[in-house]
Each structure stands twice: as structure tokens, then as C-alpha cells.
Amino acid sequence: xxxxxxxxxxxxxxxxxxxxxxxxxxxxxxxxxxxxxxxxxxxxxxxxxxxxxxxxxxxxxxxxxxxxxxxxxxxxxxxxxxxxxxxxxxxxxxxxxxxxxxxxxxxxxxxxxxxxxxxxxxxxxxxxxxxxxxxxxxxxxxxxxxxxxxxxxxxxxxxxxxxxxxxxxxxxxxxxxxxxxxxxxxxxxxxxxxxxxxxxxxxxxxxxxxxxxxxxxxxxxxxxxxxxxxxxxxxxxxxxxxxxxxxxxxxxxxxxxxxxxxxxx
Amino acid sequence: xxxxxxxxxxxxxxxxxxxxxxxxxxxxxxxxxxxxxxxxxxxxxxxxxxxxxxxxxxxxxxxxxxxxxxxxxxxxxxxxxxxxxxxxxxxxxxxxxxxxxxxxxxxxxxxxxxxxxxxxxxxxxxxxxxxxxxxxxxxxxxxxxxxxxxxxxxxxxxxxxxxxxxxxxxxxxxxxxxxxxxxxxxxxxxxxxxxxxxxxxxxxxxxxxxxxxxxxxxxxxxxxxxxxxxxxxxxxxxxxxxxxxxxxxxxxxxxxxxxxxxxxxxxxxxxxxxxxxxxxxxxxxxxxxxxxxxxxxxxxxxxxxx
Numbered sequence: 013x014x015x016x017x018x019x020x021x022x023x024x025x026x027x028x029x030x031x032x033x034x035x036x037x038x039x040x041x042x043x044x045x046x047x048x049x050x051x052x053x054x055x056x057x058x059x060x061x062x063x064x065x066x067x068x069x070x071x072x073x074x075x076x077x078x079x080x081x082x083x084x085x086x087x088x089x090x091x092x093x094x095x096x097x098x099x100x101x102x103x104x105x106x107x108x109x110x111x112x113x114x115x116x117x118x119x120x121x122x123x124x125x126x127x128x129x130x131x132x133x134x135x136x137x138x139x140x141x142x143x144x145x146x147x148x149x150x151x152x153x154x155x156x157x158x159x160x161x162x163x164x165x166x167x168x169x170x171x172x173x174x175x176x177x178x179x180x181x182x183x184x185x186x187x188x189x190x191x192x193x194x195x196x197x198x199x200x201x202x203x204x205x206x207x208x209x210x211x212x213x214x215x216x217x218x219x220x221x222x223x224x225x226x227x228x229x230x231x232x233x234x235x236x237x238x239x240x241x242x243x244x245x246x247x248x249x250x251x252x253x254x255x256x257x258x259x260x261x262x263x264x265x266x267x268x269x270x271x272x273x274x275x276x277x
Numbered sequence: 278x279x280x281x282x283x284x285x286x287x288x289x290x291x292x293x294x295x296x297x298x299x300x301x302x303x304x305x306x307x308x309x310x311x312x313x314x315x316x317x318x319x320x321x322x323x324x325x326x327x328x329x330x331x332x333x334x335x336x337x338x339x340x341x342x343x344x345x346x347x348x349x350x351x352x353x354x355x356x357x358x359x360x361x362x363x364x365x366x367x368x369x370x371x372x373x374x375x376x377x378x379x380x381x382x383x384x385x386x387x388x389x390x391x392x393x394x395x396x397x398x399x400x401x402x403x404x405x406x407x408x409x410x411x412x413x414x415x416x417x418x419x420x421x422x423x424x425x426x427x428x429x430x431x432x433x434x435x436x437x438x439x440x441x442x443x444x445x446x447x448x449x450x451x452x453x454x455x456x457x458x459x460x461x462x463x464x465x466x467x468x469x470x471x472x473x474x475x476x477x478x479x480x481x482x483x484x485x486x487x488x489x490x491x492x493x494x495x496x497x498x499x500x501x502x503x504x505x506x507x508x509x510x511x512x513x514x515x516x517x518x519x520x521x522x523x524x525x526x527x528x529x530x531x532x533x534x535x536x537x538x539x540x541x542x543x544x545x546x547x548x549x550x551x552x553x554x555x556x557x558x559x560x561x562x563x564x565x566x567x568x569x570x571x572x573x574x575x576x577x578x579x580x581x582x583x
Contacts, residue, residue, distance in 0.1 A: 115291065115295075118291075118292055118295070119292065119295030119296065119298075119299065122292045122293075122295065122296050122559065122562065122563050122566070123296055123299055123559050123562075124517035124518065124520060124521045124558065124559065124562055125521075126518070126521040126522075126524075127517075127520075127521045127524075127555060127558055127559065128299070130521070130524065130539075130543075131300075131303050131543075131551065131555045132303070132306060134543040134551060135303050135304070135306045135307045135548070135551075136306060136307075136308065137308065207417075207418065211420050214420060214422070215420060215421075215422055215525055218422040218525065219524070219525065219528065219540060219543075220544075221543065231422070234422055234423055234426070235422075237426065238422075238425075238426040238429075238529065241426055241429060241430050241434060242434060245430050248423070248426045248427070248430070249427070251423075252420070252423030252424075252426075252427065255420055255423060256415075256418050256419055256420070256423070259417075259418040259420075260414060260415065260418040263414055263417060263418055264414065267414075
């Protein structure tokens with residue numbers, strides 16, 4: 013096995029484990045406060061130390077992993093599904109429908125993704141549901157573009173034309189003959205999509221625009237951490253490392269999957 | 278060239294229309310009555326009616342849209358609910374700071390990314406290629422809202438070399454620009470490396486080598502010059518990320534630019550100003566990509582004739 017895939021898989025795997033076991037691993041309630049020992053640095057009892065309210069940073073990081081992963085998986089899955097359907101329709105049907113969809117995508121393409129997600133969440137108000145909605149609105153277009161391009165390319169292949177000639181319906185053609193052949197590419201894009209979504213979600217939460225303040229996200233933790241950099245640098249250090257490792261993990265996995273699909277590249 | 282410029286400008290029009298339509302629609306995404314949200318519970322009925330009238334929300338949708346576009350043509354984006362000044366004036370006051378930050382960040386990203394990418398391609402399978410690949414992965418995985426505070430912690434608080442925040446002399450822009458530049462420099466290193474590796478496979482590189490070009494001349498004059506096309510494209514495309522990155526980086530460093538203006542506008546539910554900032558950033562992005570395309574065409578006849 014390639015070392016890149018191994019390291020990436022281990023990083024993602026351990027973060028998933030941390031997220032799934034958040035309630036088991038974190039001996040302290042992430043919202044339990046111990047004001048007397050606030051700002052306390054890392055110790056055996058509190059691995060990542062305590063924050064400005066005396067809450068355990070490790071528990072918050074573990075619960076943050078849960079939220080980040082849940083949001084990212086949901087957003088990436090929904091976006092990819094919409095992109096797959098819309099992209100297939102555009103690529104397969106062609107003509108004015110394709111033109112219409114492409115012009116619509118151009119509009120989104122000209123709009124920086126983070127800005128659109130940011131302004132949508134800003135007007136909708138902070139909640140996990142709105143966060144997911146805003147990121148899906150901006151996220152699906154990339155998948156639609158990718159899928160459309162691949163469908164355009166694959167529908168020229170002999171086996172597709174052959175299947176059409178022996179009377180396969182368009183739906184069967186797309187689902188049985190075209191989709192299996194673009195699945196690999198889609199999975200690679202989805203892996204990188206996980207990284208992008210995690211950074212966007214944490215960034216929005218950092219600005220106080222993601223999940224409501226009661227939810228312990230990595231972004232919110234970093235936001236409170238930067239106000240107490242001098243007293244308690246560990247509050248900023250650990251959630252940031254968690255984001256870095258998880259995003260790095262997905263990037264490594266995506267990279268090695270891409271190399272594997274396209275050995276020449 | 279002129280026909281290309283005209284065609285490209287015409288193609289930008291529907292994009293600008295779409296982008297402004299998206300910004301216009303934002304207000305209509307507000308759940309419930311936007312006027313209630315903006316003014317809060319304490320406002321009187323008369324206040325609400327006045328604001329509703331000012332924003333044109335008492336008129337039919339079509340009329341609102343028409344007056345939005347009329348205003349846009351006259352650079353009239355409405356008035357800020359907080360400062361009561363025209364939105365365009367509030368934005369104009371913040372442009373120089375954001376301009377300074379993004380330009381310095383772009384310069385840093387180019388100065389790190391391109392040489393690193395070239396070195397990685399020159400010394401393939403060597404230390405520089407490993408270094409550039411690792412730099413690329415870490416750069417693309419590090420969020421600015423973490424890197425910023427860490428740089429402050431290390432260079433401003435622990436070492437006391439650089440100021441923590443706010444605009445001032447050159448030493449003030451260093452940390453925010455580094456934060457903003459890190460991700461872009463990583464992408465540039467990757468793209469430069471990949472593009473250089475492709476270019477050096479070409480025959481003319483062998484010809485130049487056979488003619489006895491010095492290695493420096495070979496790599497920079499012959500290879501890099503021809504590898505620039507994808508690099509320019511990425512610079513244009515990544516400019517949008519740089520612009521939106523300012524929202525976070527400016528907030529971290531208290532930098533008085535468009536990013537903090539947008540963030541403050543969001544926090545105070547100052548929707549006309551939110552709309553104005555979003556529109557400004559999106560238009561700037563479209564304009565930068567237009568300029569990139571034109572530069573591209575000027576450098577490469579294949580593009581403008583194709």
C-alpha cells in the first residue's frame with residue numbers, strides 16, 4: 013500500500029474514531045465549567061487543558077470532530093448527488109437544456125464559493141441546517157461540471173453507442189453504463205470536497221456564522237481561543253491541529269486515489 | 278485582438294447580471310420580514326414602514342429589481358443603515374486597505390510558490406520536489422483562521438518582532454499577508470511544478486539544451502516562460518479565494534478593509550451594506566478574471582484566434 017494512502021487513511025480514521033467515541037473518550041462534559049482552574053494548560057487529567065470557562069478543551073475538540081464530519085459528509089453527499097443528476101442530464105441531453113444549465117453554472121462559477129456560503133448563512137441565521145443548506149447551494153456546481161464533462165466524453169464511447177443501438181433506454185444507459193465509469197472520478201472529487209467543506213464550515217463557525225454558539229465547533233473554539241492567546245495558547249493550538257490533520261488526511265487520500273485512477277498524471 | 282476583447286467583454290455581461298441577481302436575491306432569503314430582522318423588536322411601526330419604503334420593499338418584486346439595476350448603473354447601492362452614508366462611500370473608504378493586503382499577499386505567494394515549483398521540476402525526484410509536495414499539502418490544509426493567531430502568538434507575542442494588528446507601516450501588513458498568502462503559495466508551487474514538468478518534455482527545450490543554453494537561461498527563459506499559461510489561469514481563479522479570504526484574515530488581524538466591513542455589516546444586520554460588499558467582491562473577481570483572460574490572449578495568439 014502507498015504511504016500517502018496509509019497516512020491519509022490513518023488520519024481520517026483516527027478522527028472518525030475520535031468523533032464516534034466523543035462521548036466515551038471525553039471524560040468531561042464539553043460544557044462543564046470549572047472556573048477556578050480556567051486557562052489551565054495541558055495536564056494528565058485535561059490532555060488539551062482548559063478554556064476561559066474552565067471547560068475541557070479535549071472534549072470540545074472531540075465533539076467538534078463529530079460536528080465537522082457530520083456536516084461535511086452530509087454536504088458532500090447531497091452536493092455530489094445533485095451534481096450527478098444535473099450534470100448527467102446536461103451532458104446526456106445536450107442542446108438548449110445543456111446550454112441553460114451551463115449558463116446557470118457559470119453564474120455560480122463567477123461567485124467565490126466561500127462568499128456565497130457566507131452571505132447565505134448571514135441572512136438565514138446561524139444553525140446547523142442553514143449551514144448545510146448554504147454549503148450545498150455552493151457545493152453542487154463543481155460536481156455538476158465534472159459529471160457533465162465526463163458524460164459528454166463517455167456517451168461517445170462504442171459500448172454506450174452499442175447499448176443504445178440494442179435498445180437500452182436513456183435511463184438504463186446512464187445508470188448502468190455511464191455512472192459506473194465516472195464513479196472513480198466522482199469519489200476523488202468528493203474526497204477533496206470533504207477537505208474544502210471542513211475548512212469552510214470551520215471558517216463560518218469561526219466568524220460566528222455557522223452552528224449556533226451552544227454547539228462546540230472547532231471554529232467557535234478557535235474564535236474564543238484567539239481572544240486569550242496570551243493566557244491560554246493551547247485553546248487555539250489544539251483545535252487548529254485537529255482541522256489541519258483531518259483536512260490533510262482527506263487531501264492525502266484524495267491525492268492517492270487520483271494517482272491510482274490516473275497513473276500517468 | 279480587438280474582436281476578442283469585445284467578445285470577451287460581451288460574455289462578461291450575462292455573468293455580471295447573474296452575479297448581481299444573486300446578490301439582489303440575498304435579502305429575499307431572510308426568513309420572515311427582513312425589516313423586522315434589521316430593526317429588532319424595539320422599532321415602531323412608523324420606523325419599519327419608513328425603512329421598508331427606503332429599501333423599496335413595499336413595491337412589487339419586478340419594480341424592486343428594476344430600481345436595483347438602475348441604481349447599480351449609477352453606482353448607487355443604497356444607504357448603510359448604521360453610518361447612514363451611501364454604501365458605495367463606505368466601501369470606497371475600505372478599498373485601499375484590502376488592496377494593499379491582497380497585493381502584498383499575492384506578491385508573497387508568487388515569490389514563494391513559483392521558485393519552489395521551478396526548483397521541484399529542475400531537481401525532480403530530489404529533495405526540492407519532496408519539499409514542494411509537502412509544502413503544497415500542508416499549505417492547502419492549513420486554515421487561515423488558525424495560522425493567523427499562531428503567527429501572532431509566535432512573532433508578535435513571544436518574539437515581539439512584529440505588531441499584532443491594525444494597519445500602519447509595512448511591518449503591519451507582514452503577518453496578515455503571510456496568512457493570506459500561505460494557501461495560494463502552496464497551490465502555485467504545485468501548478469508551477471506540474472506545468473514545468475510538462476514543458477521540459479517538449480522538443481524546443483532539447484534544442485535549446487543542444488545549442489548550449491546555460492541552465493539558468495534554459496529553465497527561466499525557455500521553460501518557465503512557456504509554463505506560465507496554467508500559472509496565470511490559477512492566479513486569476515485563486516484571486517477569488519484571496520478576496521474572500523480577507524473576510525477571515527482581516528477579522529483576525531483587525532485590518533480595516535472590505536472583509537471586516539462585510540463582517541461588521543453581517544453582525545449588525547446592515548443588509549444594504551452586506552449586499553454592497555458582496556456585490557463589490559464578486560464584481561472585482563469577475564473583473565480580475567476578465568483581465569486574466571485578456572492578458573492570456575495578448576500573450577498567446579492561439580487563444581484570441583481560436
